[in-house]
Structure formats: C-alpha cells, structure tokens
Amino acid sequence: MTELLVKNAHVIDPLSGINGETMDIAIRDGKIVEEVSAAAEVIDARGMLTMPGGIDSHTHICGTKVNFGRYMSPEDMRAGRTPRRGPMHATSGYSVPTTYGNSYRYSVMGYTTLLEGAMAPLEARHTHEEFTYTPLQDTMANTLFDGNWSIMEAIRDGDVKRVAAIIAWTLSAVKGFGVKLTNPGGTEAWQWGKNVSCIRDPVPYFGVTPAEIIRSVIEANELLHLPHSVHLHCNNLGTPGNYTCTLGSLGLAPDLNPRRQTLYATHVQFHAYGGSGWKDFSSKSEPIANLVNMRPQVVIDMGQILFGRTTTMTADGPMEFNLYRLHHEKWSNHDVELETGSGIIPVIYRRKNLVNSVMWAIGLELALLTKSPWQCLLTTDNPNGAPFVRYPEIIGLLMSRRYRDAEFATIHPDTGSRVPLPAIDREMDWYEIAVMTRAGQARALGIQDLGKGHLAPGADADVAIYPIRIDEVDPSADYQKVIDGFSRTEYTIKRGRVVARRGECVVHGSNSTLWVRPKVSENYDMGKDPEFVEKFDRYYTVRMSNYPVQEQYLNRSRCIETETEL
Amino acid sequence: MMRVNLTLKPMGSWSIPIEAESIIPANFLSGTDLTVWRGNRELGLEEAFSVSVVGGADRAEDVEIVLAGKTARLKRVGEYMDAGKITVLGDIGMHCGNFMTGGTIEIQGNADGWLGREMGGGSIICRGNAADYCASGYRGGRKGMTGGRVEVYGRVGDFLAENLAGGTVIVHGDAGDMPGAEMRGGTLIIHGDCTRPAANMKDGACYVYGTARWMLPTFRNLGTVRHEGRTLIQFTGDVANRGKGNLFVGNYEYLD
Ligand SMILES: [Zn+2]
Numbered sequence: 001m002t003e004l005l006v007k008n009a010h011v012i013d014p015l016s017g018i019n020g021e022t023m024d025i026a027i028r029d030g031k032i033v034e035e036v037s038a039a040a041e042v043i044d045a046r047g048m049l050t051m052p053g054g055i056d057s058h059t060h061i062c063g064t065k066v067n068f069g070r071y072m073s074p075e076d077m078r079a080g081r082t083p084r085r086g087p088m089h090a091t092s093g094y095s096v097p098t099t100y101g102n103s104y105r106y107s108v109m110g111y112t113t114l115l116e117g118a119m120a121p122l123e124a125r126h127t128h129e130e131f132t133y134t135p136l137q138d139t140m141a142n143t144l145f146d147g148n149w150s151i152m153e154a155i156r157d158g159d160v161k162r163v164a165a166i167i168a169w170t171l172s173a174v175k176g177f178g179v180k181l182t183n184p185g186g187t188e189a190w191q192w193g194k195n196v197s198c199i200r201d202p203v204p205y206f207g208v209t210p211a212e213i214i215r216s217v218i219e220a221n222e223l224l225h226l227p228h229s230v231h232l233h234c235n236n237l238g239t240p241g242n243y244t245c246t247l248g249s250l251g252l253a254p255d256l257n258p259r260r261q262t263l264y265a266t267h268v269q270f271h272a273y274g275g276s277g278w279k280d281f282s283s284k285s286e287p288i289a290n291l292v293n294m295r296p297q298v299v300i301d302m303g304q305i306l307f308g309r310t311t312t313m314t315a316d317g318p319m320e321f322n323l324y325r326l327h328h329e330k331w332s333n334h335d336v337e338l339e340t341g342s343g344i345i346p347v348i349y350r351r352k353n354l355v356n357s358v359m360w361a362i363g364l365e366l367a368l369l370t371k372s373p374w375q376c377l378l379t380t381d382n383p384n385g386a387p388f389v390r391y392p393e394i395i396g397l398l399m400s401r402r403y404r405d406a407e408f409a410t411i412h413p414d415t416g417s418r419v420p421l422p423a424i425d426r427e428m429d430w431y432e433i434a435v436m437t438r439a440g441q442a443r444a445l446g447i448q449d450l451g452k453g454h455l456a457p458g459a460d461a462d463v464a465i466y467p468i469r470i471d472e473v474d475p476s477a478d479y480q481k482v483i484d485g486f487s488r489t490e491y492t493i494k495r496g497r498v499v500a501r502r503g504e505c506v507v508h509g510s511n512s513t514l515w516v517r518p519k520v521s522e523n524y525d526m527g528k529d530p531e532f533v534e535k536f537d538r539y540y541t542v543r544m545s546n547y548p549v550q551e552q553y554l555n556r557s558r559c560i561e562t563e564t565e566l
Numbered sequence: 567m568m569r570v571n572l573t574l575k576p577m578g579s580w581s582i583p584i585e586a587e588s589i590i591p592a593n594f595l596s597g598t599d600l601t602v603w604r605g606n607r608e609l610g611l612e613e614a615f616s617v618s619v620v621g622g623a624d625r626a627e628d629v630e631i632v633l634a635g636k637t638a639r640l641k642r643v644g645e646y647m648d649a650g651k652i653t654v655l656g657d658i659g660m661h662c663g664n665f666m667t668g669g670t671i672e673i674q675g676n677a678d679g680w681l682g683r684e685m686g687g688g689s690i691i692c693r694g695n696a697a698d699y700c701a702s703g704y705r706g707g708r709k710g711m712t713g714g715r716v717e718v719y720g721r722v723g724d725f726l727a728e729n730l731a732g733g734t735v736i737v738h739g740d741a742g743d744m745p746g747a748e749m750r751g752g753t754l755i756i757h758g759d760c761t762r763p764a765a766n767m768k769d770g771a772c773y774v775y776g777t778a779r780w781m782l783p784t785f786r787n788l789g790t791v792r793h794e795g796r797t798l799i800q801f802t803g804d805v806a807n808r809g810k811g812n813l814f815v816g817n818y819e820y821l822d
Contacts, residue, residue: 075705
C-alpha cells in the first residue's frame, strides 16, 4: 500500500464543482481516496494551483504517420536534443520528437492522458508499440473510418446496424478507442486522384456523400454506446470559404446523448475560413462559434496555430497535396488499402504572412467566442498548428487581452480588417482554462467515469500541481508568469506517484492503454460475416486472422466493454 | 602572432576517431587547457597531442594552428571557427570546418566527408581530394552552405555542394554524382567532369567545364555562351522544381 497526501493545495476541479478551494488530496494505491493514514508521504502544495492531470483530446504522437514525419525530417531531430539524465532517456526532435521526448515534455506540463488523433486500423500495431514507449501518459487511439470500403457499402445499402457492426469489430480488433472521420470520403476519392469539395459530393464508385457518412457513423457510434462521440475532421480543410462546409457538417449532428456531445469537430481553426481565394481570405469564426453556442450536441477543439516551424500530418491526403503545391517543400503521401491514407509536410507559419496571421487569430476567436469552455477545447492539433510544448502560450493569450494586443501588433498589418479578434475583450479565468485543458476533455471523451479529469474519491490519482499563486497573479497583466507556470509543474502525479518535478521526470513510468470492445450479438459479429470475410481475403494484403492486434501489444491494457443495441 | 603546433601522438592500433571541435583559433587565446573526445573518453589536449605554442595573440585573427601527425582521424576540426587560420599538414577527418563563419583552413592532404558543411563564411582550401558531401548541407536541412569559399584542387566525391545557398565552391578536378543537388543560390564551379549536376536546382549558378554525364532532361537548353575564355552551353532549370537556376556545361551526354 502506498499513500500520498497533497496538503493545502489550491484546487480547481470543474467536474467536481470545485473552483479555487484550499484542500488536501489523499491518494492510496493510485486512486484518490477520502483520507489516508498518518504514515502517508506528504507533499506541501501551499498556494499552488492544483488541477486534475491534463488531457489532450487530439494530438499526433504515435504511429506510422508520426514516425514518417520523423524520418522525413531529420533536421527536426537536431532541435530539442536532451541527453540521458537519471531515469530519462535521451530525446531529440521539436515538432515530431521521439516518443520519450513527447512523454517527458507533456509530463513536465502536467499532462497525464493523451488521445492519438488518427490511427489507421491496418497500422495499429505501430501505434500501440509507440504507446508503450510513451510511459508517463495513459493513451488511447482514435481509429480512422473515413474511407472504409465496407462501411461505405453498408451506408449505400442504408444499413446503419451493419456500419455499427463493422466499427465494433474493427475497434475490438485494433484496440481502438474512438471513431475518427478525416475528410470523410475525401481520402478515398484521393485514391482516384480526386477529392470531395463538400458534404454533398458523392465519393467516386461508392456513390455515398460525406453527409451520409457522417450521419450514419454518428448513429452507429451511438448504437454501440461508445464512450466518445464521432470525432470529425471536416471536409475541405484549409480552403478559403470552407466555413460553409463546416457549418453544414456541424448542422448534421443530432442530439442523441444526454451525457456528452454527439459530434466532436477537431481543429476547427482550419475549417473556419471565409473568402473565395487567398486574396480575400478572412476569418469566419463568428458564424461557427454562433452555431456551436446554439448546439450543445457539438464540441470543437481549437487547432490553434502559433508562429514558427512545425510539421503537418493528417490522414487527409488530398489536403496535404494542396499544401505541397502551395509550399513546394518535401511531401509524403500514403495509402492505407481499404481504409484511409495520409500526407505529411513540414511548414513554417510566419507572422509576416497575411494568411498565417488570419489563421492565428481564428483559433483564438473560436475559443473566445464559444460561450461555454466545455464546448471549445485547447489544442493545436499537435504538431499541425504548433508543437504541444507551446500550449502555455495559448493559455496566456486566452487569459490576457494585453498579450493578444502585443502579439497582434507584430503580425501582418492587414489582419485587422479580416478578423474580429481586436474587438474581443474576453479574458478567460483559471476555471475556464481548467475546463479547456482537462475537465472538458474528460467529458467529451466520455472518460470521467473511468476516473479521468477530476479529483473526486475513486478517480485515478493523476494530478498537476503548478507553481502559480492564483490569488496573487493577475493573468491579464502577468501573462508571462502564467506561461512559465503552465510550462513546468512543481509536481506531476500519475497513478499516485510523482512522475515529474520542476522540469525533470523522476520515474521510468508505465502507461495504460484504454480501448473499447462493444459487445454485439452473434448475428453482428463481422468476424463471422461471409461477405465481410470474403472482401477481407480478397483485397487486404494481410490475412484476417493476422489483422487483430494481440492484447500483448498493449501496456496495462484497459478494456472498456460497452453494452450495445446490436 | 601566435602559432600553435599540435602533433597527434601515436596511439597504438585503435581506430576510434577523435572529436576535436575544440580546435579553433579563438579557443587558444586563453591557453591550451582544452579537451577532445575519443569515443566516450574525454582526453586533455596534451594527452592526445604534443603541444607547443610560439608567440602570443590578443585576437583570434592572429592565431594559427598547425596540425601534424595522423590527423585523418580528427573530426570536426574548425567547427564554428570565426577567425584565424588552421593548417593541416596531412589529411583531415570528417566535418572539418562545419558551420565556420570566418578565417581560413588549409589542408595540404585530403579531406574526408562533409568538409565545410553548412559553412557561412571564411575560406577552406584543400590541396588534395575531398570526399562526399563537400560544402554541403546536412540531412533534411533546407539550406547548406550560405557563404564563404571552398576550393579543392583534387577531385571530390558525391553530393558536392548539396543544398548550396550562397558562397562559392570551386573544384579543379572531377566531381562525383549529383553535385549541386537542390542548389538554391551561390556559385559552383567544377573544372573537370561529373554526373547529374544541379538536380532539382532552384537558383544559383553551376559550371561544369568538362563533361556533364547523365545530364538531366529537366533543364532547358538556352544555347552557347562565352565565359572566361571558354565556350559553354547554358541551361536553365531544374524545370521539375520550377527552378530558375543556371547550369553551364562544356559538354553533356544524356543517359540513353
Ligand atoms: Zn489531427
């Protein structure tokens, strides 16, 4: 039995309704408990902002795409090198660091749970192997279903239960957590050298539209009672005028689940563009935020960009080709058989570039114009908008109008006429930041009942203690203190152990992987469905029996079984 | 003037290179208490070299280092050098003059790979041959050499001046495969022959006074020009990279 007592912590824990109380947190054997014995080890957190461990609900840290980003950018490995130190392995890389680099840097910022945003089912093993070497965070993987042949056929046949059955079989097989649609239909169209321009364009050969894919997969997701909703990367990413397509997509979401949203739209900054081309490119954050404000069934994340160098990577193959034609730098493109694809290019976002300046403003506007922080979560779509190590800067920008104005003065001078940002006064408070970086994520991912994102007795003892005195720091003026404080915890506690202290990781760690097994009746077991099996044997390069990821691949496998309507 | 004589001591039969990035003129202004690395062992300068110092200096410009012995195993000599002179009496190992911004390195023998990699200024003279990636960039980087001058009197290996972005590179002998690949600026002059020059070039000027073999088909022939007493054929490209570079060759042969 190991016991830990965090004394005098200044706690913000939105899911428990706690907003700035000084209290003790008792921990036994990795869980939060009511009280511990006098023998417990004590940490004095007097005056320090203490919150549940951070959760990133959309990041790219593990898997084939991330790894390809690493090996096509050896120059990135020359940045951010750290030597071996204590239990810490050597790390390298800035926008696509080594797995240990990701894990240590997230841990130092107080993050304890990460969702890999896009796992191609066929390549799931690679993701799980890299999860094992991301030891200081619990991990889960969104699984890509955007171009899945069997699903598109089932949608064409109007059979939502079959869509659900295919998702159930695949999630169980690849040990996935949630359902991800990346440019639904578009990446499949890309395999024919095409794309879809918006949600009413039929996908070549299959004849279904992105709108039909989104709607059917949402229904299927809810039939399976999955913890998370459908996680959507809308069509038409990065194109001027794409906001209408985004509004159309968000408008498709019915309100089917009282406990959480039915649609999570990711990195919406990249989908909130006005204009008919780059010349009249502008922000359309307002109509998007207005729609979100009226629809509790929708949650978005920011996909904020910050100026500097990074790597873009997504399953959205055709979008990356367009980016390549714009930047004319190195580019990779990848096809994943009957499932999906991907593309990667390194980019530099520049202050002096008008388009980049407008993009920077849009991400902030989405967060500031969405009334409820539960509906707009803090992300950069790491590393697409910026590497996650820069999250504290975003917190600073959201909390301080003065900081925003100072930054605004350095960007392209024409930005002001194209974005609403200069007129927005809102400054977020500590509670709202806590929602946008952990509590909101836990609710949106449906993992609060698994003990994530809060500090009530029974929860996982994942705690972030920041060296910030919130009664003394005025974030509006002292934004640099806010940035410094969120960059480096005093203590990060994972599963009841101190894993990071003042910028150093102090244990090897061992992650858990959360995944979902929907329980379906015999009739809906696709492993026994003759048509599904035949298609598999005919078109995949692997045998069906070799396809599932064995549980041994998962470190501390944590299977979530769901009761379904199949 | 200060002259520092460093003669590498014989060290038996081991073949581990010595990482000697500490050997730059500026470092000797405050004495010879420097270290080098052999594998994972840190050696004092005097453990690895016989050291003698003649004269004195207040600025790096007035320091000359003379390296003698089996110096082919010394790596990174002159890295980040900004002034003064290094003379190598024999051969030198890899990465000599990495990132240098000023001063002169003269090598009387041959240089191993990556001579003057990513250099920004100053001058390197190699009297013998240089191996692959002479005056080039580094893995994945967008810009290679950005300024200064590298002159090799012998031949060079493959990927000469890869990613060249500025400065001048002159080779009196032949070059290997792919000289000037990904060039985006600067001037590359090869007196001898080579294969596949200036692939994917964006900008800058590449001269091959001899014959360019396996000439890439993605360059547009603009006809002949006179250049310093020679008649050369001028091409522009690389069209495959929307390039606006100039490639001048004495002769060329396409791969058939
Ligand atoms: Zn993403």
